[in-house]
Amino acid sequence: MRIEVSRRQMPSRAFAYLSPAIALALTMVLGAVVFMALGKSPTAALYSYFIEPLTETWSLHELLIKATPLILISVGLSVCYLSNNWNIGAEGQYLMGAVAGSAIPVLMPEFQSFITLPLMLLLAMAGGAAYAAIPAFLKTRFNTNEILTSLMLVYVAQLFVDWLVRGPWRNPQGFSFPGTITFNDYALLPEIFPASGRANFGILFALVAALLVWLMLRKTMKGFEIRVLGQNPRAGRFAGFSAAKMTFFAFLLSGALAGLAGIIEVAGAVQHLNEKLSAGYGFAAIIVVFLGRLNPAGAVVAGLVLALTYLGGEAAQISLQISDKSARVFQGMLLFLVLASDTLIHYRIRFVTSGAAAQEAN
């Protein structure tokens, strides 16, 4: 049997909406198979992965905390990928944003005022954007592949954070554990409903960012320019759009949002900068982008789904002694299946048995 694909005349609208759902369903089926292979009950495992985290208020708060960086980063990356700029170093921009924003509470702990937090957020966006500007500059000036440079800078950023929290920024009262001092109250993001859980105002930033970028893509000339340059750079040039400027725009925007995600994580849930900050959100956000079909509104839903896999991994570890590393397997499978399902939008798929092929030949 052979699989043949042929291009559709028009992209299928039905599959554009269906494909993420198909991918999610297939991921659960495959996940069940993996759990059976691990000798666990698939129904119990899927329950603790996808239902249990939704049954308690405190864990709904945790869901929002995890979804916040995923949504913020993936909204920015959507713009990058739509315009054909392959920024895969968001993890590094997230870290550098966190570092830049943390400079205020760590270096000037006595600067406590109502503008402390806004300054931190702005500084973090500037830090993330500046770090993203490096691959953008190298791409536009020297024609250097941005995939590889942005990825290499992730490792550099991780080592830089490691040096900071073990070296110059280490809390002298921290019993030689790596990490900075705990931020003062003015440098912390307030919680929304402190009575029921830890969720902070970061999620609102994520939703506002998604809305603004969605409006830009849908309603403005800039959105049109992003699409044209992404789908047909030649046509874009004839229309007078500059691909180099677009590269900077996409990288700076996504870097700023990743940096914002970094400081929200530090000033929200963690409350100080430490070496464990790099939790792979920058890479998981790539999955969110594609699951959300490169649409900021989709990214909100997809970000919640991915956040659920993080919590589900923890829940399954506690209740079923399944390693929380299974969460990353889930995430990898999900991206694979999303990409495979997306084929249905642009192509018809035919299964050709050898008998049928022979008939055709006659």
Place this chain on the structure above:
Amino acid sequence: MGMFEAILLTVFAAATPLLLAAIGELVTERSGVLNLGVEGMMIMGAVAGFAFAQITGNPYLGALGGMVAGALFSLLFAFLAITLVTNQVATGLALTILGLGLSGLWGEAFIGVPGVKLTPIVIPLLSDIPLIGRLFFAQDILFYVSIALVFAVSWFLFKTKAGLILRSVGDSHGSAHALGINVARVRYLAVMFGGACAGLGGAHLSLVYTTQWIENMTAGRGWIALALVVFASWRPLRILLGAYLFGAITILQLHIQALNLSDLEFLPAPIYGLMSVLKSIPSQFLSSLPYLATIVVLVLISRNRRLTLINTPAMLGQGFVPDR
């Protein structure tokens, strides 16, 4: 064995996995497919190599297991990118993410378990040659394989008909299809070759370089291998130069980190001064050298647009759907 020789030996050991992964990816890219999943295929090779060596007690079967695991894992990518014509950049990333996850899950049982080492094969007489003998003729099998592969691939690509077909698919899949070449089959084979090589490179890490399983032990080597292909401008023999250059950078920074200044007091004052300056650099900055060097090298190579354009396979990263 002198200190210099000992350092060179470690450089060789650091270069071999890069060389293996890069030469495989070069063949894949020559067929017009950009597989960004090298890191994922390498880490699967590392964990599978370790596992098979544990189960069988034989490190050679371990290396074979790593190779087969890499090739099978690359099939996932091939099915999506070639048959289902998905975006190759995204699919390659998916392979890396899945590989890092799967290997972490599979390898959990091996953390802290002592591994089985692939011992060197000492070639009699040749290994007695002063200076170079031990370097070139008393190495593990994967070293010999990696060197042989570079020359074999160079010969295959530029001196055989099959190599010409592979390059034609990479440079113009439409024309190749019109000539009756099965584009998809060529690309499947090229991707699987790349996967097998990356798997072998990963197995080198867990059977020779460190002889244990550590999560994420590839530490970006798959990405450096991808950069090496660009550095070599898709020419096999230049991969050799690049891999050894990066092996040297990796090892030198490790040696500087491990340097004991009191052992070096015999050196002339300026050199001792330089050493103490290097030693005072925080270890994290030294560790980031290979990644920074990758960026610098990529910039130096790619700023020459014409050179890059001439050598880049014209169809790199583009899916192919034949008109029926």
